Amino acid sequence: MQKKYFLFIFLLIGQLSFCQEMNITINSNNTPFKEFIEYLEKKYDLRFSYKDEAINGKKITLNIKNGDLKELLNKLEEQTLLEIDLVSNRYIIIKQKNNALTICGYLYDKGTNQAIADATIRLETTKKVVYTNTEGYFRIEDVAPNEVIDIQHRSYIEQKTTATSLANTDCIKIALELSTTILEEVVIQNYLTQGISRKSNGSILITQSKLNLLPGLTDPDVLESIQWIPGVMSTSESVSELNIRGGKSDQNLILWDGMNVYLSDHFYGMLSAFNPYIIKKTTLFRNGASAQYGNRISGVIDIQTENEIPQKINGGLGFNMIHADGYIALPIVKDKLGVIVSARRSFTDVVPTFTYKSFSEKVFQNTRILSSKNGINEEYDEEYTELLNKFYFFDFHLKSIWKPSESNKITFNILNIKNNLKNNVEILQDTISNRDELKTKNESIGASWQKKWSNNLEQETKIYFTDYGSEYIHDLKDDGYNTLLSKKNNVTELGLHLTFNYNIKEEQFLIIGGQFNQNKVGYNLEEQFYGNSSGNNKINDNSHSQIYSAFSEYKYTKEKNIFINAGMRVSGYSFNTNFNFEPRLYIEKQLNSYFRAKLSGEIRSQAISQFIELNEDDLEMSNQIWVLSDNENIPIVDSQQIGTGILFSDSGWDIDLDIYYKKSNNISILNPKSLTATDPETIWYHFGSGITQGMDVLIQKKYKNFNTGIGYTLSQTDYLFESIQPETFSANTNAKHNFRWSTSHKWDDLEFSTGFIWRSGIPYTQAIGITSTNPNDPDPLYDIEYGNINESILPNYYRLDCSASYRFYYSAEKKMRSRIGLSFLNILNHKNTINRSYKINYDSEPDIETIDKLSLGFTANLVFRLEW
Template sequence: MLLPKQFHFLFFTFFLVLNLFSQDKGKLMPFKKIIHDIEQQHQVTFNYTEDLITELQLYPPKKELSLDHKLQYLANKTNLSFENIGNQFINIYKKDTDAQTICGYVFSGIDKKPIENANIFLNNKTQFTTDSNGFFKFEKEDKNILLISHVGFITKRITVGKSDSKNCLQVFLDPEITELQEVKANAILASGISKSADGSFEIKPKKFGILPGLIEPDALQTMQQIPGVNSLDESVSSINVRGGTHDQNLFLWNGIRMFQTGHFFGLISVFNPNLAHTISIYKNGSPAFFGESVSSVVAISSTPETAEKNALSAGINMINADIYAKYNVSKKSYIEISARKSITDYVETPTYKEYFDKIFQNTTITDFAKNQNIDYQSDRKFSFYDATLKYAQQIGLKDQLVLDLITIKDNLEVFQSATIYGMNKSENNVLRQQNYGGNLLWKRNWNRFNTTKINVYNSSYELLANQITTNANQIVIQENTVNNNGINLENNHSITDKLSFNNGYQFNEIGITNLEQVSNPDFYRKIKDVLRTHAFIVEGKYNDTLSRIYFRTGARINYIEKFKKYILEPRIQFSYGINKSLNLEVLGELKSQNSQQIIDLQKDYFGIEKRRWIISNNSTIPIQRSKQISLNLFYKKNDWLLDIENFYKKVNGITTSSQGFQNQLEFVRTTGNYEVWGTEMLIQKKMNQFLTWLSYTYNHNSYHFSDYEYPRFPNNFQLMHTVSWAGIYEKNNFKIALGTKWSSGRPKTSPDLSQIDLSDPVLVYNKPNNTNLHIFSQVNISSTYKWETANGIQYKLGISILNILNRKNEIGEYYRVSTLSNSIEEVETFSLQRTPNVSFRVSL
């Protein structure tokens, strides 16, 4: 017997079911009108073919019923099935044919909205598209393979099984997030050089054309063609960017900081020109992930942007020979090697002779020769090499490992002897300079929006000089070593196709040792300093190519353990395209630097590579800090290009010993700053295969040493006016470039002859940098020709001549008291004389 509660429950259920499957007492209505009313009431969309509902009529369900109950009612009253997809889309199909057809919807993976006109390829032979609701339908076959694609989305491949015919498929396409390529003005100065939206110059050595005096894409020689970048002594080891010293530039090779940048003591870059894939140069507004520099950043990457085929090449010129090879070990891994070695061990070419005379003028080595004029003999050996190794391994679809190794070495041995009055005097000099580096990078693409990079690196540098003097029975040893290691963590987040966000952490440890040891009399001094820093980085970027707006801002917070000091370094890059031809750019940055190069004595390390690295102590050797802002207008139309940039830069915390003084400040130790402002202009015109450009730089650069009797005077690296011109012709495989460079002379300090007793001379100077050297002027030419044989072997021949007119340009001048004549002696240093070079290269 039923209990009262059970009876009430069954009674309620019975009437609920009756109510559910009952219909309005109104008139019969067209089926199409019924589902239209349901669409309006429940905000859904029905998908069907007209033949399914033609002439179909029935009583409408009650309005107060839920959507599912209405669909159940309609299914019971018709021979139709109703599939409800997310209370948004309802597919209608016949019950007796549902197993013979397959239907589906295509949605966006981000906002779940339907994708209209998505292309669907069935078994690679039948193509159809989705409707406005993302709906598609096709007849089922034995084997169904679908390729679904749409512009802006990643193509998806799916295999349809038997069970998929019972319900409509739901396909979600992931958006194809690709960072929009920054708008670049192609062929600035030469093919392969461009300017990016963030204000940096980008060099692609493998696409490099030609520049006057260059037959190979030497990174550090090439960057000297950029307005605002100079080298007062023609050395790639003394590059001055907007008045800064060379050590104030940050040089990175695959994430490794390089402390040695030149072979042959600065006349050749240590970076193999046949290896690098991308070189980025920032004069201002560098990204927040770059620290430890108060001047420019030069970032060299030898990792290709896209997969490359196997390659092998070898070349030789009048200084060195090199080889390059890339081998794909598998589809997911490759190895790349390069090696370069001087040929000066075996032959002295005219190029080598000019280089040697330029480097060793006015050093202790040549001083020995000048002071000995009886039975003088000299034996010299000079050599250098560099080698790199890269191994890259793709792990699965998301991970990549890259290992980079580099080794660089220069070695000089000079033995000199002379017999004077029956006594033998000799010196044996050895100078070695080397840099080793390694970097291990792990990169993971978590998804299309998030990427993480972690790299661990080490860089070791050594400068060693040994001098043995036989007659004085004296040995002098000088050594400067640097050990730099650290770890970088960088996360990249693509929020939209226009907006991205980056954050990261960097740890850096640098240890520097300076050793001096002398015998007879005995002297020994060894100083070692270590500094550890932590940096936290945040950075955001907005890049809209349609509105022509590029904006990147970020900051790094440096924490120096030893000094318990925080330093904030904000950065900004803003670019706005006023129209398609005219672009406005604003760059700004605050940066700091904890290490620098100084000169204790001009004769250290034989006066050749006399600079040594040291670490700031936050007192007598302050942390260098810079601030810089620049405003740029860039115009490009009808193959005309005009680039005008005004800038202001100030660097605090410099020391007199880091500036290379050879006047009354050579032995003064004080700190101060330099302030530089100026204008850089470039005008360029391209006419078919001919490209010509003219650049001008105005640079006003002055020191401020408040504790010195002359607190303000011109900077040692000031070139008030610099003008460069080049004409370049490229047709097919033939290239030729002619150019000239003119600059006002660098500052120098003259002696005050009115206060010098010539009978017992002691140097007395005028105000520092009170006058200038003579004007510098040089004309250079270069040409290359490339041809290929029927079997695919490529040959390239290059010829260049530096200083065609053989002009004797003075690049340095100082004064000293001669011990031989007891008089004041003017010592001059000159640039390279006419210097030819020839190169030949074979590529497979």
């Protein structure tokens, strides 16, 4: 045994002596590796063993003077990223290393050439993070070649690259471009789940491409996703009726690439009208909104698509049990011009899937649509009955990005959203027919120009035009009698937005700008009667206004210390000589390593709102109409809100607590006592005030790839409408307690998410009897008598949801990938009552009939996607 050790040591010493004795002098510049090897074999009598595919495409640049063989081989390994072993005298083996790479680089400011310290270098797959030093240098070992490297710094535009491009021994220099639009640091990463973060300005940022599964969702629907955030909910399970901290849904500002959107849903609230796979990020303000946002008094949902020119062709196709969609991003001229196109359409008018049937039962319940589908005409033979029920939705988006120079960028946007419903029933033997048609649309077109005057000054100019339309027709023919109801609602908006962003210093930022909006709102209701007696009732309302706004905002931020956002917005209206002054303030202060305190205050106003128009021949989903303030019949709505709270973070635990108070003035309400009133003098709409007091809290725990969080809202919204009732009463959407628990777990390419929702029942006005307006008449008219407004409470609401998805790839490079997902909503199939109303049943003696609207029952959905 000792002889063997002695022989091994002897050979090792001999080999080292050989390496040291060889005197090598080489000067090579970009020489193909194969030629370089052949030269070494001939010059120094070496023998190399290798496969051609291992060395193909590699080139050598070396300058060695009087070096030894070991030095040569080490330098060759560094340049080629291959494993090069000297196995005996003059015999060398070259082979592929394992896939792991070592990456490195230097970050510097593109404008000043100064090193960038404390930048975050993140590996998207493994989540490994390192930071640059004072020289802007970083280095990471054992990195997969296909790993995506995300480079971030709070003062610079985010940049992504691949590990292969950074696997260079010279540690390449990477230039970052100063961002003059984002200064706020991220305070909480993975807020509820990966892809959602909370920023120091109080906003919630959703990065769509990084968003993990949320309970019950197969697609990352943006308006469904934000409902898991405390303070945001929909008591009707509709994304078109989001209530943010006591506000009504029409008080939310929804923007798509800076364009105001008036139709935000498909399938009458069952999903949002925005294709989630082309959204880059969504910013949610529950309070403390920037002074740039105006003409709404509640939440802000700012949705933005990709704003950079695609570097290569990429896209995706997919479907779930409701719709199919596709998108593609094309670089037309490298680094100069790119185009992004997407389209989505439901196929339920052709294939009525199980998911569609479940959605339909929820949406069309208590309407003629569901009644005819379920056989309202069963007493007639099928051969004498014809039924047509057709529903589909569609959305389309086109965006072009043109960068004529480094300091100029021009984008062009088109957004088209449509919902179409047709329901026809004909009973041939009785010449009875009923036709319902409902169409809604939102068509927007816009352009923006970004000009960078210097590293500190940037200008952005936006112009857009939005056209919203809703049209409903009800046509009933019955044995010579004909009733025709036509209802239309149109909104057109022209918007111009000019902003200057000035970076005063690294910690100070100033925004100055102006905004112009011109709105035209039209409403037309026409009712025609034909038969023994003919008649025609018509109501028209057309109005327009211009809003001129100027705003300024000052931001001061000191990383991990304090953030201050102070702004002022001043608005003037064409129908009013007064100006509205809207100050905004948000402060967040780091108290110590664990706690941050926050304070906010704001005043806001809006001049356009939604009213409910009711007609006995309506479909329920057709009765929301937009109206414009005129300072006489419809006043401007305004609100004042203050809030405070505290944040705690330590060891994977996060607690976010907000306490707020909001008062709203000139809000409108439909008098519930007038719903069945026969008196033509009855006043339907009243204006009053509302007060919301609430607390939102999120408690979450993060451990590696596992997140669990509890969101809770304690809130009370009371209205005072003295023209209806002298006492205050609860708002229709007031759910005092709202509890949500969710978990998300990612294991390699497999994701799971589970969630439970429980909230208090919402209030309603109870019917207590029937009164006759003319009891002595042989054909009297009846009205329902109601108790105090919203004095009764519906049963509590609860729901259990879950979802899972798996991602797989078609090659080792992962250039093409697929995802399959499955979700279950309301697993326990609990029958939640989400609304209660009444009508008079005249089948025999007049009697009160209770109409309960139920929540979505057990619903399964399946998704498949292909992306490249």
